[in-house]
Amino acid sequence: MSRYLNAIITLVIFAIFLKLGSIDSVQAKLQIDQKELAVGMALATFGSLLGLQLFSFESPNRDDQPPIKLGINLGGAVVPLLFMLHFFNLQPPAAMDMIILTLLVTAVVYPMSRFDSKRGMIVYLFGAVVFAAVGALLLDPENYLVLAYSAAVLGTLIGGDLLHLPQIKKLAERRANTIIIGGGGVLDAIFLSGLLAMMTAETMQQMNFL
Structure with a gap:
């Protein structure tokens, strides 16, 4: 239920940004059109279903356990990072x-993130x-737009995921022995944090907030 609620809230926020003209302004300043943005969001959505294995390693304290696999989620980590490079x-x-x-x-993100054994990482x-x-x-x-997007994506990836790897590793040892960077509850957070940060920065700039 909470996942559907989060989706509804996200749609409402983007509708507000659209009404304020922030989305159109960001697209104009970064020279991206709606088609490119739609393709990127589609890649992030469908790419969330794919986890690419990077390597596996032995757990030093559990010789009876199979190797732990480390992977990266295509939609939750790779696509946002490709956007950043673009x-x-x-x-x-x-x-x-x-x-x-x-x-x-x-x-800021690290203490505002918590690990749930059922839902994975929960990032506010x-x-x-x-x-x-x-x-x-x-x-x-x-050049606040690119800076806001990049810092939000990397900060969320590092603070909401990578720094919590010891906790995720413990769960992996008890369950599927797989760690996916950018997967679980972090998926939406990494991708949306950059977009929302850009829109928020543009809205503040238009309203002369700072």
Whole structure:
């Protein structure tokens, strides 16, 4: 039920951004059309069904267990990162700004994420979206969109997933012996955090919030 509620809330938020003109403004500034955005969202949605195995490793404390497989989710991690690289080619942010804001978002996301044995990682996007948007506007008022998107994606991936790998590893040892980066409850968070951060930053900029 909560997953359907989250989907409804997300649609309402995007409808608000559409009404405010933030989506059209972002598309114009980044020179992307609705078709490209739709294709990207479709890839993220359908790609969420695919997990690509990277390698496997032995659990040092459980010799009787099969190797743990480490993989990466196509829609939850690969597609958002490809979007980020595409945006980098258009308007690359300053490296130092990127590092500072990513670390800040990571520090915010990590304590706001919790691990659920049934649902996987649960990430609350509010902190990542707001801090990425505000931080991007303050650090780089000329190129805030790409900076906001990239910091939100990387901060959510690192703080909401990678730093919680020890917890996920314990579950993997008890269950399917598989760890998927960008899978489970983090899937929607990584992809949506970047888009929502961009839209939020653009809305703030249009309203002269900062």
